[in-house]
Amino acid sequence: MKLRTATLDDVDMLNYWDTKEHVIRTSGHEERDWVEEISNDADWLEVLIAEHDGEPIGVLQIVDPLREETHYWGQCEPNLRAMDIWIGEEKNLGVGFGTQMMTLALAKCFADENVTAVLLDPLVDNPDAIRFYERLGFKRVERRMFGVDDCYVYRLDRDDWQRLFHP
């Protein structure tokens, strides 16, 4: 498994993945424009494609929630990262790819020594993702409305990441 930066060549695939039932059901109501996101060279946003054996299988978005321009996360501390993750094809769900993607993405986030914690915001009615995040060590810190989306906020602090991923 490797993570690489998304390019405009990935837009058709990402738009196709966005039509998948498991993606629609779990994404909430936030609009996504892949051309805009991938063209955005701001240092508070990364769109990463996960490749397994050279085949793209999923996508991760990582933002600095304080500096992200829509202020989706509202007031928050500096030096956090917030993530979103999807697997594209149904056949690639539940075979361990998400765990490998998150392991690489967390290492990438915490490689910046200033980063203190990583946040996630699954919909409260996405029990599969919630179980997935809790198994990785994320702790539920809040239930919160993001626009019309009822979400839990999950957090993994650097100390817990260190303990769980580099014991």
Ligand SMILES: CC(C)(COP(=O)(O)OP(=O)(O)OC[C@H]1O[C@@H](n2cnc3c(N)ncnc32)[C@H](O)[C@@H]1OP(=O)(O)O)[C@@H](O)C(=O)NCCC(=O)NCCS
């Ligand atoms: C959430 C998501 C990213 C997790 O990725 P994933 O690749 O399915 O996750 P994993 O396979 O690593 O783990 C999920 C399950 O597979 C099981 N699993 C892990 N490795 C496995 C393996 N090698 N073989 C079989 N099963 C495995 C895990 O035990 C886990 O089981 P559980 O759901 O019963 O607890 C993915 O399911 C997804 O894209 N969902 C739709 C979008 C979504 O909800 N995104 C999150 C928005 S907040």
